[in-house]
Each structure stands twice: as structure tokens, then as C-alpha cells.
Amino acid sequence: MDEKTRDSLSAALNRAGRSAEAGLVKEDGTRLTTLPAPFLRTWRIIEVSNRQNAHPVLFYVGAGAGQAYLLTGDPAAFGKVTTADGSRVADTxxxxxxxxLYLETTxxxxxxxxxxxxxxxxxxxxxxxxxxxxxxxxxxxxxxxxxxxxxxxxxxxxxxxxxxxxxxxxxxxxxxxxxxxxxxxxxxxxxxxxxxxxxxx
Structure with missing residues (x-):
């Protein structure tokens, strides 16, 4: 992802009170990967990983409209993402x-x-x-x-x-x-x- 996207995700995590995760997003070697989520309209689910860190980093974030929710370890946050996005699930x-994705990211x-x-x-x-x-x-x-x-x-x-x-x-x-x-x-x-x-x- 480009630096503008990285900066905006870090800023959104800071606004959500997740300063530690915001800092990790900006670290050298941190990789951001958007995961396929066909039920989302404008929001994204992003995997944040850094295996070069002294302590390997892996967590998941739902991001959109200048907001971010840390999904890892917080199943309720997943529903906040789909609600904010206006998601629709139309088929099996x-x-x-x-x-x-819910099981993997929360x-x-x-x-x-x-x-x-x-x-x-x-x-x-x-x-x-x-x-x-x-x-x-x-x-x-x-x-x-x-x-x-x-x-x-x-x-x-x-x-x-x-x-x-x-x-x-x-x-x-x-x-x-x-x-x-x-x-x-x-x-x-x-x-x-x-x-x-x-x-x-």
C-alpha cells in the first residue's frame, strides 16, 4: 500500500485510541494486505504483519470513512465494521x-x-x-x-x-x-x- 494509505490507517487507529497498533503500522518492514471481503461496500479489512520485528506482529483492522476498528481479539468489532459499511449478505x-474471515480476523x-x-x-x-x-x-x-x-x-x-x-x-x-x-x-x-x-x- 502507498504511504498515504499507511498514514491514514495509522491516524485512524490513533483516533480510536490504538496508539501501539498505529505505531506498528508505520514501522519499517510492516506489510499491509487488504483481504478479500465481497460483503463490504466501501470499508476494508486489512492484515498488518511484520516478521522483521524483534517480536513478530500480526493483527487485523477494519478501516473506512476515516475510522478504524482493531478486530484481533474483539469479535464485537467485526459487527461494528459491517454496520458502518452497510454490508449486505445475499447468498450462502x-x-x-x-x-x-470473522473467525480468522477476530x-x-x-x-x-x-x-x-x-x-x-x-x-x-x-x-x-x-x-x-x-x-x-x-x-x-x-x-x-x-x-x-x-x-x-x-x-x-x-x-x-x-x-x-x-x-x-x-x-x-x-x-x-x-x-x-x-x-x-x-x-x-x-x-x-x-x-x-x-x-x-
């Missing part, structure tokens, strides 16, 4: 994309968390044996028919989306209610709490 494909980036679309996307520790290998195989056998990419169905004028994530050692199923205006409510259930996977960044 858009609802699925919105749900995935997660606590201090905890290893990612969306999975199948058991092959669970990052099991390599070379495991014994009880850990048995547990891995049992999880694969049990959830191979179940886990899929986010799937939406129309419901009550909006959509219900089912999605799966791994958070540290937990396999979780999310049931997300997505309204036609892009508001989200997430109900998460832990399916497995002892996956043999790395749980640190």
Missing part, C-alpha cells in the same frame, strides 16, 4: 466467506488458531508414536466425514454457517448466525481437547 457463498493471535476444512488440515506433530499416534488416528477416523470448509444454509432471513477451527490443542465446531446485514453471533463447542498438535506460535 458470501455468508461462508464472511464467517471464515481470533487472539497470541494463541495458535486456524480454520480447518478437513482433517488433513489439522497440523499434527510430525513423527508422533504410541498413544499420541493412536489419538491422532482416532480423531482422523471420527471426524473425516464431518469436518468441511465453512458451510452455510439460509435461516430466518439470514444464514447459519458451520465451521471448524483448531485452537491450540482443541478441535472446535462453530455455529455462526450471520444476518443479512453482516452481524455475526458465534457459538463454539469443543469436540476434542487434547489433539497431539503444536500449541505455541
Amino acid at each position: 457463498a458470501t455468508a461462508e466467506r464472511l464467517a471464515r 481470533r487472539d493471535t497470541g494463541r495458535l488458531t486456524y480454520v480447518v476444512g478437513g482433517v488433513n488440515e489439522i497440523r499434527f506433530r510430525p513423527g508422533i508414536t504410541g498413544e499420541d499416534a493412536e489419538r491422532r488416528n482416532a480423531v482422523i477416523a471420527r471426524y473425516r466425514p464431518t469436518i468441511a470448509p465453512p458451510q452455510a444454509r439460509a435461516a430466518d432471513g439470514g444464514f447459519t454457517v458451520t465451521a471448524y477451527t483448531v485452537r491450540e490443542q482443541e478441535l472446535r465446531r462453530h455455529t455462526l448466525t450471520v444476518t443479512a446485514a453482516g452481524a455475526v453471533r458465534d457459538k463454539a463447542e469443543t469436540l476434542v481437547d487434547d489433539l497431539p498438535v503444536p500449541y505455541t506460535l
